[in-house]
Amino acid sequence: MSVTLEQIVSLAKRRGFVFPGSEIYGGLAGTFDYGPHGVALKNNLKALWWKRFVEERDDMYGVDASLIMPARVWEASGHTETFNDPLVSDAKTGERYRLDHVLEGAGIDPAGMSLEEMWSALQEKGLKTLAGNAYEQPTTFNLLFPVTMGASKDSATLAYLRGETAQGMFVNFKNIIDAYHPKLPFGMGQIGKAFRNEIAPREFVFRLRELEQMEVEYFVSPESWKASFEEWLGIMRSYAEEIGIPLEHLHEKEIGDEDRAHYSERTIDFEYDFPTGTKELWGLAYRTDYDLSRHGEYSGTPLVYIDEEKKEKVVPHVIEPSLGIERTMLAVLAAAYDEDELGGETRIVLRLQPKVAPVKAMVSPLLKNKPELVEKAKEVRMLLKKVHPAIAWDDNGNIGKRYRRQDEIGTPFCITIDFDTLGETPDLKDTVTLRHRDTGEQERLSIEDVAEKIRLALA
Numbered sequence: 001m002s003v004t005l006e007q008i009v010s011l012a013k014r015r016g017f018v019f020p021g022s023e024i025y026g027g028l029a030g031t032f033d034y035g036p037h038g039v040a041l042k043n044n045l046k047a048l049w050w051k052r053f054v055e056e057r058d059d060m061y062g063v064d065a066s067l068i069m070p071a072r073v074w075e076a077s078g079h080t081e082t083f084n085d086p087l088v089s090d091a092k093t094g095e096r097y098r099l100d101h102v103l104e105g106a107g108i109d110p111a112g113m114s115l116e117e118m119w120s121a122l123q124e125k126g127l128k129t130l131a132g133n134a135y136e137q138p139t140t141f142n143l144l145f146p147v148t149m150g151a152s153k154d155s156a157t158l159a160y161l162r163g164e165t166a167q168g169m170f171v172n173f174k175n176i177i178d179a180y181h182p183k184l185p186f187g188m189g190q191i192g193k194a195f196r197n198e199i200a201p202r203e204f205v206f207r208l209r210e211l212e213q214m215e216v217e218y219f220v221s222p223e224s225w226k227a228s229f230e231e232w233l234g235i236m237r238s239y240a241e242e243i244g245i246p247l248e249h250l251h252e253k254e255i256g257d258e259d260r261a262h263y264s265e266r267t268i269d270f271e272y273d274f275p276t277g278t279k280e281l282w283g284l285a286y287r288t289d290y291d292l293s294r295h296g297e298y299s300g301t302p303l304v305y306i307d308e309e310k311k312e313k314v315v316p317h318v319i320e321p322s323l324g325i326e327r328t329m330l331a332v333l334a335a336a337y338d339e340d341e342l343g344g345e346t347r348i349v350l351r352l353q354p355k356v357a358p359v360k361a362m363v364s365p366l367l368k369n370k371p372e373l374v375e376k377a378k379e380v381r382m383l384l385k386k387v388h389p390a391i392a393w394d395d396n397g398n399i400g401k402r403y404r405r406q407d408e409i410g411t412p413f414c415i416t417i418d419f420d421t422l423g424e425t426p427d428l429k430d431t432v433t434l435r436h437r438d439t440g441e442q443e444r445l446s447i448e449d450v451a452e453k454i455r456l457a458l459a
């Protein structure tokens with residue numbers, strides 16, 4: 001079904017996935033807080049990414065670099081100069097808008113346009129602000145968050161919260177070379193926060209000021225970049241499938257010369273059909289030797305690789321798969337969200353892949369006032385927790401309500417312990433009811449068989 005952003009926002013808040021940041025103080029635009037189910041979902045997405053992009057490969061090195069980096073890093077990377085968005089303001093109220101977004105909203109594609117061209121297009125259309133006022137002459141706005149470090153004003157150092165995780169890897173290139181002596185091609189992988197002072201954070205977790213990225217910097221010899229680019233393209237597609245992003249809603253868009261970032265010779269954006277339109281989910285970029293050369297130059301520490309066979313120093317080129325966690329989560333939630341009829345009632349169900357579901361199974365005693373049922377159900381839960389720790393407990397309300405609550409958070413299995421489990425019907429002793437989220441179907445299985453089913457679903 002097609003889901004609206006409002007439906008996702010409402011479910012996310014109601015069921016403890018995502019809350020507006022600092023909500024009791026009126027919120028802070030572009031920030032969100034994550035409740036238990038959101039944390040679990042994000043952790044599952046991250047763990048799978050780490051496994052596929054880093055851990056399972058022999059040529060990848062994991063890092064976790066500092067979030068604060070000196071200004072010089074961002075000068076070298078080009079961010080202080082070019083990490084800008086086009087800004088226009090309301091001439092009367094001063095409210096700020098992103099010029100390219102204003103044009104998009106009016107049905108004009110700003111791709112490839114300069115600031116002046118965008119401004120002319122806005123004027124030609126006679127566009128007005130939301131308050132009905134004129135726009136003021138545009139400027140560019142830098143997205144980096146500056147921080148001043150140090151106890152005294154005079155000796156304070158200007159630093160920036162990182163605008164992307166990538167730079168944390170480039171500055172550690174030499175450390176990895178010196179500590180591990182890897183052979184080309186090899187890469188570094190990192191998961192962590194990044195900060196962007198977006199002019200207009202919007203669309204829930206789609207455009208944030210504090211976000212999290214999963215990035216790889218894969219170092220290759222200049223001749224072999226095309227093969228590596230294709231390889232990472234394939235890995236990104238498989239990851240999408242594994243976490244439940246349907247490929248028919250994922251579009252690979254080749255970015256033209258005029259729209260690529262300053263460092264990139266080729267970029268493919270993975271666009272997803274989000275509830276608010278088809279937009280960038282992830283990016284894959286060929287960054288050439290731009291980053292290592294610039295950091296070599298700006299830091300005075302040459303960032304080179306010594307090719308033992310050719311006996312020469314080379315500056316490796318870089319392929320970068322870059323994935324935002326929150327957009328990934330939003331796509332996964334949008335793809336999984338469904339409403340159907342079950343037992344004559346409408347229900348909301350998240351058809352999440354078991355691997356990413358925050359809760360893998362829920363165990364429930366048929367009646368909560370029968371100590372023998374409760375005790376047996378606790379025993380079953382402890383047993384299933386050996387398969388996976390995310391096994392929930394619910395003994396509130398009737399069984400139907402308990403199932404619905406789990407459907408809403410995407411729990412693939414519910415297990416009910418009844419008097420037959422205790423041996424009331426001798427043949428059924430130590431069997432339980434296993435209920436499947438997607439169909440609502442129930443089957444009677446031994447506790448061992450249930451454990452095996454959960455194990456298989458998570459394999």
Ligand code: ATP
Nearest residue numbers: 196198206207208211280281282283322323324327
């Ligand atoms: P956009 O054009 O949408 O601003 P971008 O091209 O600047 O995105 P990149 O710099 O390529 O994005 O960042 C890599 C990934 O990080 C993106 O594909 C996206 O998943 C995520 N990302 C970037 N900016 C944001 C943001 N403000 N909020 C949430 N996720 C983001």
